[in-house]
Amino acid sequence: MARSIEEPRNARSRRSRAALLRAARELVEEHGMAATTMAAVAERAGVSRRAVYLHFASRAELISELFDYVSEVEDIEGRFAPVSDAPDAVAALERFAHRHAAFLPRILAVSRAVEREAGDDPDAARHWAAAMSWRYATNRALIARLDAEGVLAPGWTVDTATDMLLALVSNGVGETLLADRGWTPEQMGDRMARLLHSTFVATGTRGGRPLP
Structure with missing residues (x-):
């Protein structure tokens, strides 16, 4: 009973x-x-x-749980699962571009609001740190896979390529393309996939493997 x-x-x-x-x-x-x-x-x-x-x-506890709440409601793990399930690193990179472009509009408003006030609001700063920690870990895993499979473009290290990827998928870039320039998420995904491929994938690569 x-x-x-x-x-x-x-x-x-x-x-x-x-x-x-x-x-x-x-x-x-x-x-x-x-x-x-x-x-x-x-x-x-x-x-x-x-x-x-x-x-x-x-309030600090409430705001700290907001990141987990948004992640659960928007099903971040489920949305990005196809990235880790990709057959090779190049396919994973391209899937990531499309998934990021589709997902960003759903969380951009809250993410930008937290980002803007992180410098002045300690609760916002903690939330933003958690969000950025997740982004960094996700991006680094993607770049590390390119490196492990031998297809990371020359001139990049895992550290520098991760930093650049983090910048390319930042809120500011997404807001410029989606809100200011009027791109659709589909357009952003296609063009971001081409950009990431040309930037981080070694030439002479096919199907995620260097050509002989």
Whole structure:
């Protein structure tokens, strides 16, 4: 009997927590990090401020969990799974370009808001550090695979190529192409794939392997 009572409570708690994180995401996207206070989240979610503190001990905890919430809602792991499943490093690089271009518009608003205020807001800074850590690790794994398969273009090291890739897939580049220049995600994906291939893949490479 206790189990049957506990499970609905847990389910309600998870739904309430998700509703608060959703409210926080909306506030960040619409008004920025500075406006995303515990009181504002409570008002947006239609609950008391005390109810917010029942789930999050502080604003810092709420914001720190926002990265995981967005990652889960947007299914980052699932969206990028085909990259690691690619048959070779070159195919993985091209898949990454298309997946990145399709995914970026979904998280660009919240990501840009956090990025802009990371220098002044400690909670934003922690969130941004977590996001960048994930991006760096993902990009480095991709470049390391090119290197391991012997198809990384001459002149690059894993470190320098990772840094350059991180810059090429930055929020600013995506915002310029998608918002300012009006590219579609499909156009961005196709053109980014060509750019990444010409930049990081050694000439004389076919099917992810150097030609004899």
